[in-house]
Amino acid sequence: MKQHFCWKCRTVMPFLEENEWEQVSPLLEGAKKAIQEYREENNCSLQTAREFCKPEAMLKFEELTGKPNVHFEIICHHRLKNWGQECPECGHLLRTPKAKYCAKCGWIIS
Ligand SMILES: [Zn+2]
Ligand SMILES: [Zn+2]
DSSP, X not given: OEEEEETTTTEEEEEBOHHHHHHHHHHHHHHHHHHHHHHHHHTOOHHHHHHHOOOHHHHHHHHHHSOOOXXXXXXXXXXXXXXXXXXXXXXXBOSSTTOSBOTTTOOXXX
């Protein structure tokens, strides 16, 4: 796990390294289903279910990163591999593995 500024969340968030992603990603598929089942069992709105239901993927993410209540749809984009390397100048992720420069400080890969 590494902490980085997330370009989508607009704040510093934990990102999963591959060995961690492998533990979380199989659970993500079941997360939607867990929310659906929670709704049916409790006869509540999607909003309520999203607030109270904690699918396994979210618990696993919390266990790995120490950050609770990160929604599984957010977890989906917190795979470190998808964000390219770390900028040696400012420490931000380059945003994509194909990026040629840092969107934060303008550092260019030579
Ligand atoms: Zn994010
Ligand atoms: Zn930079």
